Structures are given as structure tokens and as C-alpha cells.
Amino acid sequence: MYSIEDQVEDWKTVFLAQKGNSIFCNVDDSYIADPFNLTNLDKDIDNYKSALKLILNDITLSKIKGLHLKKIWDSACFLYGQIHARYILTNDGMLKMLDKYENSAFGTCPRVQCDQQSLIPVGIDDRVGVARVKFYCCNCEDVYEPDGQCNKEIDGAFFTTTFPHLFFLSFPHLKPKTKFKIDRYVPRMFGYKIYRHSKLHKWQERERTKAIWESISKLPV
Numbered sequence: 001m002y003s004i005e006d007q008v009e010d011w012k013t014v015f016l017a018q019k020g021n022s023i024f025c026n027v028d029d030s031y032i033a034d035p036f037n038l039t040n041l042d043k044d045i046d047n048y049k050s051a052l053k054l055i056l057n058d059i060t061l062s063k064i065k066g067l068h069l070k071k072i073w074d075s076a077c078f079l080y081g082q083i084h085a086r087y088i089l090t091n092d093g094m095l096k097m098l099d100k101y102e103n104s105a106f107g108t109c110p111r112v113q114c115d116q117q118s119l120i121p122v123g124i125d126d127r128v129g130v131a132r133v134k135f136y137c138c139n140c141e142d143v144y145e146p147d148g149q150c151n152k153e154i155d156g157a158f159f160t161t162t163f164p165h166l167f168f169l170s171f172p173h174l175k176p177k178t179k180f181k182i183d184r185y186v187p188r189m190f191g192y193k194i195y196r197h198s199k200l201h202k203w204q205e206r207e208r209t210k211a212i213w214e215s216i217s218k219l220p221v
């Protein structure tokens, strides 16, 4: 049984409890401790060894002093994010994210027609430092900025461009049964559809359906 003091000293507990960080899952220590899973991560991270020790509680926050603490803390956050990006593509990581998804821990789609469909985090670029995290809706297949509950500074690469799509391939029952038809808001004036917008919607519908069929045709048989 952990005491409160032990909890304070546990790096992941502190990190995951920080405001907005609840979209990260808790990466198993055994995954982090396996050097194979960390291949090449040491190249671009300052204080790599200390950061890794901090994450695994081989050193504790109270043992690191002053300005050095801030540097190692930042390196640990950066390293954890990159480990997280790999972990959520594994079965164990996917199951942890599933648990969060089923509890709508990532928020719901702001689009009225999506009827509060749960969102899932996504990166729009796999390179770190290029774009912040966004949220993907599997109903309208669009991405949204984080709401106020999420830390908007989180790097999208910590969630990868692949994750949500692999997630729904792994758990296809979670996708709405729309048969590729997405309810769209139809603008009307005095009860009549506005032609210009309807044309845009038809074009969007065609492009989305085309993209879906193209990706299906590329799947291994």
C-alpha cells in the first residue's frame, strides 16, 4: 500500500495528474524499462538517462535540486510523450486508451449532427514539435482543437497520426453504423435548401466516400 508521500514521489502519478494531461494513458513500467522499446529515443533528448530514471522512480523529485529539476522534469515529459506514442500502438496501450475512450475522457464532438460522439486524440504530424494534439471524430471524420479540459500545448506526435485509425481497425464495433453516410446540416432559407452549400456538401460527400473506398482497397486481403 502506498502512502501519500510515496504517491507524491511517483513521477507518473504527478505527471498524469497535471491539468490537461489526463489524455495520456499510464504506460506500464515494464514497457518503459525494456530498452528495445526505447530504441533511438536517446538521440534527441537532453538528460536522457536522468529523465528515464525519474520516470521509473530510480531517482526521486526530492533528490534533484533547483534549476536542474526543471530541465530534467521537461526532459522526462518529452521522453514520456515519445514512449507513449509507441505504447498506444501496442495491444496493452490500445486497451488503456479504449478504457478512456469508452468513458469519453477525450471529450465529445462539438458538431451537432455527431450527437456527442466520443473523440480520440490524434497527431497531424509524426514529427515532434510540428503540431499540437487534435481530436478526431470517427463519425464526421474531422479533427478538432482541444477543449478547455486538455493541455493545448501537448505535442500531437505523442499520439501519432496512426493511432485513431489503428484503434478503430482494432475495435470496429466502436464506429457508428453510418454506412458511409454522414448526417449533415443542410442550410435552408424559408424552408428551401441553399443551392451553393448543397453543392459543397455533395462534393464533400463524394470526396469522403472516394477516400474511404481507396483506403479499403489498399488493406491487405
Ligand SMILES: [Zn+2]
Binding pocket: 109, 110, 111, 114, 117, 137, 138, 139, 140, 141, 142
Ligand atoms: Zn463529429
